[in-house]
Amino acid sequence: MMASALESLLEQGLEELGLAISETQQIQLLAYLDLLAHWNRRFNLTAVRERRQMVTRHLLDSLAVVPFLGAAQVIDVGTGAGLPGIPLAIADPTRRYTLLDSNGKKTRFLVQAKAELLLDQVSVVHSRVEDYRPEKPYGQVLSRAFTSLDAMIASCHRLVAADGEFLAMKGQRPTEELAALPEGVELRAVEALQIPDLNEERCLVRLSLKGDRK
DSSP states (O other): OOHHHHHHHHHHHHHHHTOOOOHHHHHHHHHHHHHHHHHHHHHOOOSOOSHHHHIIIIIIHHHTTGGGOOOSEEEEETOTTTTTHHHHHHHOTTSEEEEEESOHHHHHHHHHHHHHTTOTTEEEEESOGGGOOOSSOEEEEEEESOSOHHHHHHHHGGGEEEEEEEEEEESSOOHHHHHTOOTTEEEEEEEEEOOTTOOSOEEEEEEEEOSOOO
16 A cells, blocks of 8 residues: 555544644654564564554554543553554653563564654563563553453552553453452443444453552
């Protein structure tokens, strides 16, 4: 697909999402896809290879959660190739983002992407989430198709601040997972996400912890 067509697809999608993102940021977003496609030939970072699908399934899908970001410090757990963390860092650079993944090939790509895209507000951590001990907890712990909700809580509960929240990006509303939430977890909301050019269900589950978490 020609670059101009990708630019138009991205611009239209951002307009449908209601996001005011500069031309420079849009160029950065497409530069990220170029870098991802280049590395993907060797390291198989994503199963999505067609550029139009990358705009929809990677960029627009990630950016749909921008309205729900409120913390100064956000961690993207199981970020993989930087989704949603890198698109969010480009589109909303006022926050600091930690991108955590246990796969060395993927974190090497993330380090390269951080450098080439000049994302100074991004930190890359190569670690299993269970082993990671940050200096301070995060206001929001974000994941995209990472694991079940109860497993996310179990592995990430030490990462979230007392007044923070979990943001879990899902496909269809995870009714069974919501019913199986452990005691002490509060469901704040299930937000429906409308992804431009994608005829599939998406939602964002917002959770918080109550009481003693030791």
